[in-house]
Amino acid sequence: MTYRREITNRLAFMEQQMPRWVAGAAILAALVLWELISRSGLISQLYLPAPTVILSTGWDMIISGELPDNGQASLSRIILGFLLGSTLGILVGLATGFSKLAEAIGIPLIYAVYPVPKIALLPLIILWLGIGELSKVTIISLGVFFPVVINTYSGVKNVDPLLIKVAISFKATRLSLIVKVILPAALPAIFAGLKMAAGTSLLLLVAAEMIAAKEGIGALILRYGDLMLTTKLMVGVLTLSLLGVIFSCLLEWIERRIITWKN
Numbered sequence: 648m649t650y651r652r653e654i655t656n657r658l659a660f661m662e663q664q665m666p667r668w669v670a671g672a673a674i675l676a677a678l679v680l681w682e683l684i685s686r687s688g689l690i691s692q693l694y695l696p697a698p699t700v701i702l703s704t705g706w707d708m709i710i711s712g713e714l715p716d717n718g719q720a721s722l723s724r725i726i727l728g729f730l731l732g733s734t735l736g737i738l739v740g741l742a743t744g745f746s747k748l749a750e751a752i753g754i755p756l757i758y759a760v761y762p763v764p765k766i767a768l769l770p771l772i773i774l775w776l777g778i779g780e781l782s783k784v785t786i787i788s789l790g791v792f793f794p795v796v797i798n799t800y801s802g803v804k805n806v807d808p809l810l811i812k813v814a815i816s817f818k819a820t821r822l823s824l825i826v827k828v829i830l831p832a833a834l835p836a837i838f839a840g841l842k843m844a845a846g847t848s849l850l851l852l853v854a855a856e857m858i859a860a861k862e863g864i865g866a867l868i869l870r871y872g873d874l875m876l877t878t879k880l881m882v883g884v885l886t887l888s889l890l891g892v893i894f895s896c897l898l899e900w901i902e903r904r905i906i907t908w909k910n
Contacts, residue, residue, distance in 0.1 A: 696878040705882040713867075718886060721863040724780065725852050725890075728787025732848075733841055736792045740799020740840075744833070745825060750800075757796060765790045765847075766854045778859040783852070790851040791844040795837070802836025803829055838902045845894040849887055864890075 678698050684690055685697035692700065708714040742749040743757075769786050776782040806829050814828045856865025868883040 693875070693877055696881055700878055701881045701885065704878045705885070708879065708882055714882065714886065717862050717864055717867045717883075720860075721852055721856065721865070722890070724783050724855075724863070725787060725848050728784045728852075729791050729844065729848050731784065732788035732791025733795050733844060735788070736795030736840070736844075737799050737837060739792075740796040740837070741803060741825060741830065741833075743796070744800045744803025745829060754800065757793065757800075761793045761797065765793075765851055769851075769854060769858060773859055782859060783855040786855050787848050787851050790847040794843040794847065795840040798836045798840025798843070799833060802833030805836070806832040834902075834906050838898065838906070842895065842898055845898060846891065849891055849894075853887065 681695075682697050682699060685692055685695050685700075696704075705714065739749075739753060739757075743753045744750070765786060768789065769782075772786055772789075773782050776785060810828050810832060811824065814824050819827070852863070853865035853868065856863035857869045860866045864883050864886055868880055871877075871880040871883065
């Protein structure tokens with residue numbers, strides 16, 4: 648009985664959720680430590696500007712319009728690329744998971760191309776599509792497509808067969824089977840793929856903008872890195888970090904609204 652009670656207590660401790668202020672306190676402590684190290688002179692501000700200096704510079708860049716203009720350019724690219732890649736990934740994932748023919752044709756191709764670093768394809772895509780917006784959106788879409796399609800395919804293949812048998816016994820059509828049974832059951836896996844793809848899309852956005860763009864956060868980071876203007880460079884880096892946090896929170900919010908049975 649004592650052993651069982653100990654196991655129960657340990658499980659309860661593992662499932663206990665930490666208060667939200669713990670995460671905020673940890674971030675605040677890290678920022679304070681960063682500020683102290685930078686102000687103390689242990690590390691030159693050329694290499695590690697203080698957070699307060701970065702915030703002040705960032706505000707000046709917002710007032711001048713430099714940061715909003717570059718941020719808008721990056722945001723339009725990443726939103727369009729993410730929507731295209733995720734939509735195509737979900738559709739192909741559903742098709743390959745539901746159809747044996749699509750699975751036999753598509754999955755070997757997907758697994759053959761997936762290990763290739765998408766950044767390595769960027770020069771080829773620029774050669775094919777030029778240095779305009781199409782090449783940047785395309786490389787982001789490619790980076791988003793693969794994690795979404797693989798997770799969607801896995802989610803469909805792991806749907807409980809009993810659910811499918813029950814739907815078929817009620818004479819559900821193929822379309823209603825996909826829309827009302829398979830897609831809802833695969834949603835957790837789909838959102839897992841979307842969250843993975845969000846980070847990949849930011850990485851490819853910066854790479855594309857550094858190579859073939861005059862405006863955008865990636866181009867801004869490259870430009871100020873060449874000029875050794877570390878503070879403005881850090882503003883760009885923190886802007887990307889903020890975009891990543893916003894995307895993650897947005898996906899979490901959408902997931903809670905759609906997958907209500909997980910709450």
